[in-house]
Amino acid sequence: MDSANKSNNNDRYRIILLPWLAYSHISRFLAFAKGLAKHSYLDIYLCSSQINLQIIKKNLPDKYSKSITLVELNLPSTTSLPLHYHTTKGLPPHLLKTLTADYAKSGPDFEVIIQSIRPHLLIYDFSQLWAIDAATSMNVPSVMFLSGCVSLYSMAAHFAIRPSGEKYPFPEMYFKDHEIAHMKAIGKYIPPMEEIDTTSHPFFECMNRSRDIILVKSTRELAGKYIDYMSEIVGKKVLPVGPLVEENSKEDVNEHVELFQWLDNKQDSSVVFVSFGSEYFLSENDIEDIAYGLELSQLAFLDSPLKVLFPRVYALDRNKQCAVAQRLNCSDWSVDFRRMPRGGAEESQFTALLEAIRDVRLSDASDGWIWGLDHSGFSVASARKYIDEQVLTGGYTSTRWPRCVPIKVNVFMWRLGLNKLPTLVNMDRFTMSQVPYTELCDVDPMLDDITVIARCISTWHSHAKGKPNEPWSLDGNRIQATIKRDAMSKFAGLLEEGACYRIRNFGVGENGGKYPLLPHKYKINFFKNTSLTRINRFDTNHNGFKFKPFLRFSTRRWTEEEAVDVIGTIVSIGNPKPFGSGQKLRTVILEDAESQQLQCTFFDNWSDMFNDITDNRESIGHVVIVLQLAKVKYWNVIFAIVAK
Structure with missing residues (x-):
């Protein structure tokens, strides 16, 4: 109709x-x-x-x-x-x-x-x-x-x-x-x-x-x-509207009857079906990783046959009962095809088929995705034979493999003589942990025996309102580290802003409270037995700034728990003004690369930092400043970046 x-x-x-x-x-x-x-x-x-x-x-x-x-x-x-x-x-x-x-x-x-x-x-x-x-x-x-x-x-x-x-x-x-x-x-x-x-x-x-x-x-x-x-x-x-399960026709059931029979012999919940869909194309690395995981699992694995992967090509094949080996060695496909593929999906699938089987070599060994380092899958003799067949032509003598010391053994002895082998002693001597370091973004209370390396960005005492203590940074990740009052005497002289440390034997807790500085779910708690060892440096360390465009501040409202990083050129510096009881503040206007301006307010000692700039403005010229972990404050509809 x-x-x-x-x-x-x-x-x-x-x-x-x-x-x-x-x-x-x-x-x-x-x-x-x-x-x-x-x-x-x-x-x-x-x-x-x-x-x-x-x-x-x-x-x-x-x-x-x-x-x-x-x-x-x-x-x-x-x-x-x-x-x-x-x-x-x-x-x-x-x-x-x-x-x-x-x-x-x-x-x-x-x-x-x-x-x-x-x-x-x-x-x-x-x-x-x-x-x-x-x-x-x-x-x-x-x-x-x-x-x-x-x-x-x-x-x-x-x-x-x-x-x-x-x-x-x-x-x-x-x-x-x-x-x-x-x-x-x-x-x-x-x-x-x-x-x-x-x-x-x-x-x-x-x-x-x-x-x-x-x-x-x-x-x-x-x-x-x-x-x-x-x-x-x-x-x-x-x-x-419901789960919307598709109807199965009798043809669908008959086509997959062998699979259904195979499933009938399996226990409940013992088979996992994985579908990547028609829009995701696995890379070679993806395929290798999946294959390696399947092999290590030692579980049964069903791969899709070529006729399912390339149905339009399979429809052209006269001999649908042929073995895979016959197609791997096929030099003239037109002999077995009703006709050669004609553009569109046929040509696309045929090209993909040729690419898939191009480098495949079949052996008499049992099926497997990876070589398990056993002689049944590989041997020196088989490698020599393969190289001879690929490189040498008739009339040449087969390659001789003298029983000399392999180069990798020579390299090993050279490193041993220089005392550069990665032994536990050498790893510790070169400020490398005997166990893998945990990145700050992965710190979790469920982990045992955690070791981290970090650089101290800033330290200050908690305010009466319960604001947090020390933020740390590693490879772009930040985390709070809290030192309780009874342990302050131990760490007061050890922590130095800008220095790098190896930290062990610490606790991990929820990053809660009324005023959490960072969005990280957990924070580090220093105990009296926490080990804090200063190290020279670590290559992956950096500040990890996450600069916010100035325009962003007019399009969203920030909460008092959030901290922001900004960078800009100073275009205006106001005079210090009294504020509250014995305090002072100074307003500074910054401009970013998009010519957007942002008002920043600095209190007390922070405001004094601009005295040299105002006194020597002509000789200094343009000044770019970076504010890290600043707060956004609102007065009615007016807002400013605040540094205290």
Whole structure:
């Protein structure tokens, strides 16, 4: 049934579903469409690109033909992005931005679709502002459907809406430091929500414009607390639509019957399924790390066969029962293929297949991903034979391997003679710990026998209000170190600002209190038996400044617990003024590289630091200063950086 005929039936309720072009989003929207189709008064229109509709048709049984209509959305086709790349499945990572940009230009074609169908409701994905605009222009209400993990959406909404510094109420949800570092490395790191302009970010704009409700793929049994909290902070009712499990056809079951039989022989919860999806391309290092971990686990591992990895190439093969070895040694693929691959997905998969098997060498040894340093996987004789076969041609004598002392043994003896071997004595002599150092960002109460090296940035006594004591810095990480009154006499003469130390036998506690200086979760507590050894230096040490742009201070409000670092050129120095009881203050105006100005206030001895500058201003010239761990104070709508 075509869309024109359906639209003439005014007794039926018409809904357009518009998923993002990723297969995981499309499959969930399709499952949602099948669920809605159970209601006889609904007409469902699933809208996507041509290449995605071809995939959807394979998963849409005939019984849905009267209730679900597939509608093609025409994306602007560019020379760099042909039709078969109008999907994220198999899309090279560097083309994702191009696809996103082309998708955002689909508004005019989508308006034509709305005019033709005249829907009663649009259900959209996470970032289609252009679709919402098209629906709004024709008085069609629109609702957001989030098909991912609702707990992550709840956490994202919290950081975007709640005041900065307020903790997410469910501590089991957080990113660890190594996870953030890995996301940065692969280019998919999302900065903290306080650094995102939520008034213009497409995700939150789509959330705000959803009509009264937001649909999520989950159940109250699985994520009730996250659903309720998200509903509370976004001001809209969050409705779970269920887990949306896809239907399995008889063909799917028959295709994987061997796998099902294998699983039937396994104990419950003894098999882990890992899927990297169609958008993530493993690097060689990733594959090696995963393979090494699998080998060390000594657990069963199922790898995908070539026919699953490259289905379009497998479809061209006449001899589908051939062994892998036959394809590794294949010199003329046209002999066994019905025809050679013809561009698009066929050519892409064929190129990937050739790349995957190019350097593979099969042996009679048992299957394994790594060599376990045993003779069954490698031997000197096999290496010699391989080199001879690759380098020497007929008529040459085989390589002789004299039983001389290998060069690595000579190097070992040379280092031994110089007393440069990494023995425990030498490691300690060169200020290297006998155990690995713990970075300050990894300090945790659950760790035993922690040793850190750090440089003392600043020391001062606690104020009556309970402000913290000593901040420390290591490789860009900072942590507070507190010395109690009964231990002050021991460490008073040992700690020197700017000096580096090795610290052992200390305690680790929660970095709580009313005025924590740093956002680190834990702090170091010095005891009487804490070992504090001064060292000359360590190469990785630096101040670890995190400078804030001056414009940032006018776009967000800082709490009294937060500390900031700023750098700027002095453009104005005020005269000292009396303040309070026997105190004085001085106002200094700084300017950053973007010509933004910032007012800084210095009290008591800090204000005296500028006397030399004011007395010798002409001879000194431009002065750049750095403020570390300063506070931001507010007076009505006026604010200033404060150093006390």
